[in-house]
Amino acid sequence: MDIYETIVSIIFNDTQSSRGNMDDEFKQKLGNRIKELRELQNSSLEEVAEKADIHRTTLGKIERGNREPSISIALRIAEALDVTVTELVNPDSFRTPKEEHVVSNADIYDKVPFGEAAVLRGIEETYENLDTIDFAFQRRGAEPLAEQFDEYSALSTVIGEFFATGVASASDGLYEVNAGDFPDLISTGKKEGIPGIEVKVAMEKNMPEGHLPKPGMYIVIRYILADRDKNYVKGERGDTAWVWEVRMGEIEEDQFNKSDTKGDSGKTATFSADALWDFDCVYLDPELIPYSRYKDKGALAEVQGQQQLSEGSTH
Numbered sequence: 001m002d003i004y005e006t007i008v009s010i011i012f013n014d015t016q017s018s019r020g021n022m023d024d025e026f027k028q029k030l031g032n033r034i035k036e037l038r039e040l041q042n043s044s045l046e047e048v049a050e051k052a053d054i055h056r057t058t059l060g061k062i063e064r065g066n067r068e069p070s071i072s073i074a075l076r077i078a079e080a081l082d083v084t085v086t087e088l089v090n091p092d093s094f095r096t097p098k099e100e101h102v103v104s105n106a107d108i109y110d111k112v113p114f115g116e117a118a119v120l121r122g123i124e125e126t127y128e129n130l131d132t133i134d135f136a137f138q139r140r141g142a143e144p145l146a147e148q149f150d151e152y153s154a155l156s157t158v159i160g161e162f163f164a165t166g167v168a169s170a171s172d173g174l175y176e177v178n179a180g181d182f183p184d185l186i187s188t189g190k191k192e193g194i195p196g197i198e199v200k201v202a203m204e205k206n207m208p209e210g211h212l213p214k215p216g217m218y219i220v221i222r223y224i225l226a227d228r229d230k231n232y233v234k235g236e237r238g239d240t241a242w243v244w245e246v247r248m249g250e251i252e253e254d255q256f257n258k259s260d261t262k263g264d265s266g267k268t269a270t271f272s273a274d275a276l277w278d279f280d281c282v283y284l285d286p287e288l289i290p291y292s293r294y295k296d297k298g299a300l301a302e303v304q305g306q307q308q309l310s311e312g313s314t315h
Contacts, residue, residue, distance in 0.1 A: 028065035030089055035063040037081045037088070051080035071136055086131035095131060097123040097243065097283065100306035103299050106280035108248040111217070113194060118170040119282050122219075123243050125166025126159055130241060144239040146225055156201035156223075159241060160184065163221055164199045182214055200271075204290045207276055213256035213269035220247045220276060224288050232288050244288035249279030 038048050045063075049056040054073055061067035062077070069077065078085040086095070102116040109115055134144040142148075149155050161177070164184045168175040174194055178186040187194035200208035201221045208220050222245045226232035230242060255275035259268050281299035286307065294300050 024065065027068055030069075031063045031065040033088060034059075034077060034081070037083065038063075041081065043081075048077070048080050052076040075132075084128045084132070085135060086128055089135050095127040095242075097127070098285075098307075098310075100310045101285050101303050102283055102306075103281050103302055105302075106248065106282045108280040108282065111195065111250075112197070112248070113174050113191065114167070114171050116282065118167045119219075119246055121170035122163040122166035122221075123246070123283065125169065126162040126241075126243065129162045130159075134240075146239045146241055152203050155241065156203065159221060159223060159243075160199045160201040163201075163219070167197075167199075167219070183216060207257075207271040207273060209268050209270040211267055211269065213253045213258055215251055215253045217250050218248070218279070220271070220279060221245070222247075224290055226288065230287070234290055234292075242285070242288055243283070244285045244290065245281065246283035247276060247279035248282050249275075251275050251279075 038045070045059055046056050049059040052059065052073070053076060058067065058073075059077070062069050062073075074088065075085055078088040081088065097120050099120065102120060104116050130145060137144055137148070145158070146155055161179065161184075164177050168177050168185060173188055173190050175185045175197075176188050178184055178196075183196035183198040185197040185199065187196070195217045197217045197219055198214065199219050199221065200210070201223070202208040204222065204224055206222070208218075221243055223241050223243045224232055225237040226240055226242050227238040228240050230240075232238070232242070251271065255272050256269040257272050259270075277295055281296050284296075284299050284303045286300060286304055289300075
């Protein structure tokens with residue numbers, strides 16, 4: 001069972017005693033949304049119920065706001081309607097990375113068998129899964145996932161696994177997730193010469209770190225915590241993780257800063273700043289940069305130019 005499945009199984013098991021109750025307004029909105037999507041697809045109650053493997057009367061009660069769906073049923077209904085659970089339960093807050101934030105001409109793509117679409121899919125998978133879990137907590141009247149951890153390193157681990165899963169799903173079957181082992185993404189054996197890739201995650205301006213200095217190919221994701229509507233103030237932390245930068249490159253053992261305090265648990269190997277800035281920037285959200293001055297001027301200029309073109313095309 002992966003991290004996502006574990007978290008969902010803990011907070012969304014189907015025992016009534018462990019479930020919080022949705023309020024009536026939320027249940028009604030959810031029911032209306034399900035009915036709206038079903039009718040837009042010209043699907044009958046019976047057809048969607050069959051796809052979701054639930055009884056038609058159960059679906060009817062959910063649509064009328066008379067019944068609260070368990071998470072497993074909500075996920076099956078979403079799959080039957082070909083939407084994510086986030087689109088199903090809260091369409092106004094559906095999050096997705098913008099294509100204009102992709103740096104598509106990065107040289108690193110010459111060394112890996114995928115392009116910018118896989119990076120976008122990695123971020124999409126991250127947002128979809130985080131939002132699904134936040135919905136689970138919302139359903140119980142609890143705080144979002146980012147508020148549930150004592151240390152943000154645990155949140156970073158979750159983000160890294162979600163991102164790796166997304167990249168693997170967009171790699172045309174060339175990669176699979178090597179959960180819990182180094183590197184995070186390994187070849188499926190479908191094609192020769194596929195490099196292993198480790199995924200590292202850090203918050204804000206922090207450098208990624210590990211237990212030991214391990215050279216190789218890396219994807220580094222950095223994120224900030226803003227609010228649900230993407231309002232971000234430097235120096236303040238919200239309850240929703242947003243990816244602000246993704247960098248890719250290769251690192252040698254001597255490019256880590258190593259420390260070794262007494263006891264094995266004190267060993268850390270942190271990327272040197274020079275090593276990380278030598279990586280190619282492949283995704284950058286200029287609205288969320290935590291630096292007062294961002295060092296990678298080329299990447300910033302590209303995404304800002306693309307964003308201006310995108311905004312201009314809407315007028």
